[in-house]
Amino acid sequence: MELRSHGDVSDVNQPRRSIMQHLKLHRANWMMWMLLIPVAGWMIVFFAFPQLLMLFISFMSQGEYGGIAYQFTLDNYIQMFSPVFLNVIWTSVEFSFIVTVLCLVVAYPFAYAIATASPRRRLFLLFLVIIPFWTSQLIRTFALMFLINTSGLLNTVLLQLHVITQPLNLLYTPFAVYLGQFYAMLPYMILPLYASIQSHLERPEFLEAAQDLGANPAKAFWTVTLPLTTSGIAVGSMLVFIPTLATFFIPLLMGGGKMEMVGNFIGNQFLSSDNWPFGASASVGVIAITLVLIALMFRFMKNAFLEES
Amino acid sequence: MHDSIIELQNVTKTFESNTVVKDVNMSIRAGEFVTLLGPSGSGKTTILRMIAGFEKPTAGRIAISGAEINDVPAHRRPVNTVFQQYALFPHLNVFDNIAFGLRVKKYPRNDIEKRVKAALAMVRMEPYIKAKVRKLSGGQQQRVAIARAIVNEPKVLLLDEPLGALDMKLRREMQLELKRIHRDVGITFIYVTHDQEEAMAMSDRVAVIHSGHLAQFAPPEEIYSQPSTPFVAGFIGETNLIEAIVNDGDTSHWRLSTESFSLTVSKRNHDIRPGERVTLSIRPESMRVVAHAQTQESRQPVVTGTLTERVFVGAMVKTFVRIGPETVLQCLETAVAAQGRRIGEEVALTWNCDHMVMFPT
Numbered sequence: 261m262e263l264r265s266h267g268d269v270s271d272v273n274q275p276r277r278s279i280m281q282h283l284k285l286h287r288a289n290w291m292m293w294m295l296l297i298p299v300a301g302w303m304i305v306f307f308a309f310p311q312l313l314m315l316f317i318s319f320m321s322q323g324e325y326g327g328i329a330y331q332f333t334l335d336n337y338i339q340m341f342s343p344v345f346l347n348v349i350w351t352s353v354e355f356s357f358i359v360t361v362l363c364l365v366v367a368y369p370f371a372y373a374i375a376t377a378s379p380r381r382r383l384f385l386l387f388l389v390i391i392p393f394w395t396s397q398l399i400r401t402f403a404l405m406f407l408i409n410t411s412g413l414l415n416t417v418l419l420q421l422h423v424i425t426q427p428l429n430l431l432y433t434p435f436a437v438y439l440g441q442f443y444a445m446l447p448y449m450i451l452p453l454y455a456s457i458q459s460h461l462e463r464p465e466f467l468e469a470a471q472d473l474g475a476n477p478a479k480a481f482w483t484v485t486l487p488l489t490t491s492g493i494a495v496g497s498m499l500v501f502i503p504t505l506a507t508f509f510i511p512l513l514m515g516g517g518k519m520e521m522v523g524n525f526i527g528n529q530f531l532s533s534d535n536w537p538f539g540a541s542a543s544v545g546v547i548a549i550t551l552v553l554i555a556l557m558f559r560f561m562k563n564a565f566l567e568e569s
Numbered sequence: 570m571h572d573s574i575i576e577l578q579n580v581t582k583t584f585e586s587n588t589v590v591k592d593v594n595m596s597i598r599a600g601e602f603v604t605l606l607g608p609s610g611s612g613k614t615t616i617l618r619m620i621a622g623f624e625k626p627t628a629g630r631i632a633i634s635g636a637e638i639n640d641v642p643a644h645r646r647p648v649n650t651v652f653q654q655y656a657l658f659p660h661l662n663v664f665d666n667i668a669f670g671l672r673v674k675k676y677p678r679n680d681i682e683k684r685v686k687a688a689l690a691m692v693r694m695e696p697y698i699k700a701k702v703r704k705l706s707g708g709q710q711q712r713v714a715i716a717r718a719i720v721n722e723p724k725v726l727l728l729d730e731p732l733g734a735l736d737m738k739l740r741r742e743m744q745l746e747l748k749r750i751h752r753d754v755g756i757t758f759i760y761v762t763h764d765q766e767e768a769m770a771m772s773d774r775v776a777v778i779h780s781g782h783l784a785q786f787a788p789p790e791e792i793y794s795q796p797s798t799p800f801v802a803g804f805i806g807e808t809n810l811i812e813a814i815v816n817d818g819d820t821s822h823w824r825l826s827t828e829s830f831s832l833t834v835s836k837r838n839h840d841i842r843p844g845e846r847v848t849l850s851i852r853p854e855s856m857r858v859v860a861h862a863q864t865q866e867s868r869q870p871v872v873t874g875t876l877t878e879r880v881f882v883g884a885m886v887k888t889f890v891r892i893g894p895e896t897v898l899q900c901l902e903t904a905v906a907a908q909g910r911r912i913g914e915e916v917a918l919t920w921n922c923d924h925m926v927m928f929p930t
Contacts, residue, residue, distance in 0.1 A: 465656035468623055471643040472650045473670035473721065480644075483669070487660040 311547075318540035326534030336541035345525070345542065349549070352522040356504040359441045363449040363500050364493065366442075371453035371492075375461055386454070389447050397444055401513050404440055405431055432516035440514035441504055448499040456492020460485060494561040502550055522546055574599040574724060574757050575620060580629035582615050589615050591781040592629070599724075602751050602758045604768040607778035608804070613761050616778070617727050620759065622646045633724060649718035650727040654734065655710045657702040663689075663713050664698050670721040688720035691750060708739045715750065725757045732767070744771055765805050769793070777801050799928050802850040809856070809898045811849045812930065815841050825849075829893035832870035834922050846930040855924040856900035858888060858907070858916050872898070872918045876910060890918055 318336050321329040339345065374385045392400060407413050408430040415427040430436055460466070466488060470480035508523035517524070522542065529539030575597040582590040589612040597603050605613040618624040619631060622643030631638055638646055649670070657666050667688055671681045689695050692712035702710060711731060718726055728747075732740045748771055751758050762768055768775045769789040776786040777800075785797040796802035799810055813825045813832075822833040823841060827849075841847060859871075874892035881887075886907035888900045898918060910916065 465652050465654060466658060468621075468643070469650070469652060469656040469658070470669070471623075472621060472648075473717070474644050474673040475669075476642075476644050479673060483673075484658060488658075490660075 314540045314543055317537055318544050320537045320540075322535050322537050328536050333537075336537045337545075339538055340541060340545050348520055348522050348525045349545075351520065352505055353549075355437075355441070355519075355521060356501050359438065359445060359504050360449075360497050360501045362438070362442050363445050364453075364497065367446060367449035367453050367496065368493075371450050371457050374450075374454050375457040389450050389454075392447055398509065400444070401440055401510055404443060405436075405513060408436060408439070431514065432518060434515065434519050437511050437515040437519050440510040441507055444510060445500040445504060448503075449496040452495040452499065453489065453492040456489040456495075457485075460488050490561055494557055498554060498557060501553070505550060506546060572598055574601075574634055575759070576630075576632040576635075577616070577620075578630040578632075580616070580619065580626045580631060582612070582619060582624060583627040588627075589781050590619070590626075593778075593781075593783045595776060595783060595786060597725075597757060597759065599757055600755055602748075602760065602771060602773045604760045604762060604772040604775045605778055606762060606765060606768040606775050606804075609763055610780075611778045612781040613763075613778045614729055617650075617729055617759060617761050620725070621648055621650050621727050647724040648727055649721050649723040649725075650729065651711075651714050651718050651731045653729045653731065655714040657710055657713055657717070659703055661702070663694070663700045663702060663705075666702060666713060667717045667720050669717065674721075684720055685716075688716040691719065691753065692716045692746075707734055708743065711735065711743060712746075715747075719750070719754055719756070723756060725759060726754075728758060728760045730761055730763070732762075740767075747771065769805070775805075777804065779804075796850065796926060799848045799850060802926060802928075807853055807899065809849075809851045809853065811851070811896065811898075813847050813849050815843050815845045815847065817843050827896075829874075829896060830870065830872045832922070834925075834927070838923075839927055841927070841929075848928045848930050850926040850928065851898075851920050852924065853887065853899045853901035856898065856918050856920045858890070858900055858902060858910070859919050860917070869919050869921065873915065874898070874918065876912055876914045876916050878912065879907065879910065888916075890916055892918070 317328060319332055319334070321331040321333045321335065323329040370385075374382055374389075377385060405412075409415075410427040410429065410431070412431075414430070415424075418424045419427065430439075466484050467480055470484045471477075475483060506523045507521055508527055511517070511519045511521045511524055526539050526542045526546070529535045529542060533539075573596040575595070577593050577595040580590060580593045581588065589610075591612075593616060605616055607613045615624060619626050622638070622641065626639060633647060658669065661669070664685055667685045668681050671684060676684070686695070686698070689698060692715050694709065694712050694716065697705065697709065697713075702713065705713065714731070731747075732743050735743060744767060747758075747760075760768075760771065769792075772789060774786060774788050775792050777784040777792065779798070779800050785792055785801050787795075792801060792805050796805065802808045803810060811827050813827045816824045816826055816831075818824055818833075818836060821836055823836055823839065824831060824833050825847070826832075858876075872890075872892045874890040876888060877891045877897060878889040879886055880889075881904070882901075884904055886902050886904050888902060888907060888910070889897050890900065891897045900918060
């Protein structure tokens, strides 16, 4: 008892307090993990596990009568360098690139119009962008087919107005595939662009500074607004490019299977050719291409993200 | 006014139903350093933005070098602005920020480089030519913003509270820098601030803006010694404002009375009528505290009261004297003169009426 000086008292209190803090901290951590379990569980069971399975199958051989023979091989990966498959990949990348650029060119002015509209009008325009999300992509694609087929609304109207004498063969052409994909992807480009342009316009001093230094509105747009909305362009482009690279039923329905994308190719390996190992290696390949493109995009856009924030 | 570079005639600006600038007339001479001074919301920034071309006057006329510019868009005006938050382009480095205006005007490449380097030297930022703007401190960004504006050799440089975001020490430093830059480049500066000390320290002339009106436009000394309204007197430096009424007079003097004392003023200096209400403004440094005994000195007013507070401000002492239930006057004395006085003591105040300003109420 005599040993208990003032110093001892504080020494006793000090760790006690920190233990309490420690417990509190741990409880918060524990709660956080609890909340994460359902999502994490879902992702592990339905995403990570199938992907690992795919990776595993991609190194297996095709069975003599289809199916999987559990024999290690690299053939599926070597097969990816065959001209047939490279051609499919190239078609998909080119298609995705063109669709992304089309979306960007159309979405930017629209997003700009939303950002500069009066609050009432802005709400209405955003509503228009969001409406498509209320219906399934598949149903909207059918609706679009119905609009452009030879006896569809578009041809009927044009014939009635005597703009054309023969119905236009639009459906089951590459044009239809582009149209379908562009239509499906447009909202994913508009929304991030709108967010980016909106926050840029909330700080009008950059545009004012450009004007002040002699830039007319067009020049100010190219030299200031466009570079300062790079993050929106990057996010929108990724949201359009990646799903388009893996698009499956739009080329099938709108193109009648004549335009083969890598998505269709992989589907065929599983569904008709019964070559699961090659289908698996092809999908691993697409994921790899996507990851490389995302990494490149991030590297390219890194400074833009830092500067805008 | 053939030598005026900027001319504002009856300029009025209304936002929706709110008139923020009312019938302002100003003529600014080439090479002048003019400050628009006023409390926040007084309309001073709106005046600057109208000169820059970011706002259009609702009524009136703005001219640069004699030519009306009301309908000239901002990008074609021969003026440049230093913005309050600098507004440096975050996606460009220091060099590209400063070169922006020259590139827009399609200057040759090596000419641009020469001019940018000269502008950087002017603001003493040469080592940062390739720096990212977001890596610069506030003071450095400020210097780049000034370089970006002056590199275009505008006829007029507009500065919108450019030192507002800096700490006190840096502010003082940049004030001197700006004065030097003004001297070196010799162009007209129009400077907006709410800091009256800054305005007094830097300007050739100060325009005091009070709720949209131009209250007074004169050199700092004149604004201080002959303020045009009680607002100006109170806003620039400290002053004692006392309500008074004119009673009567003899051949040479008027007699005035206030709530707690009366005084006489010479008829020569003041054009007033019996019965008129006036406001007197006496600067604290014009007042003297005197002993009761020695107060019968010619025509100088004498007021007695209780010393309520003493505050040291460096070499000076601020003495507060309560002379009535509602009225406390302050007097600025040297620390030596104020020595030995105690709070609660009865004292008398006197002042020279030549240093007193009178406003009609």
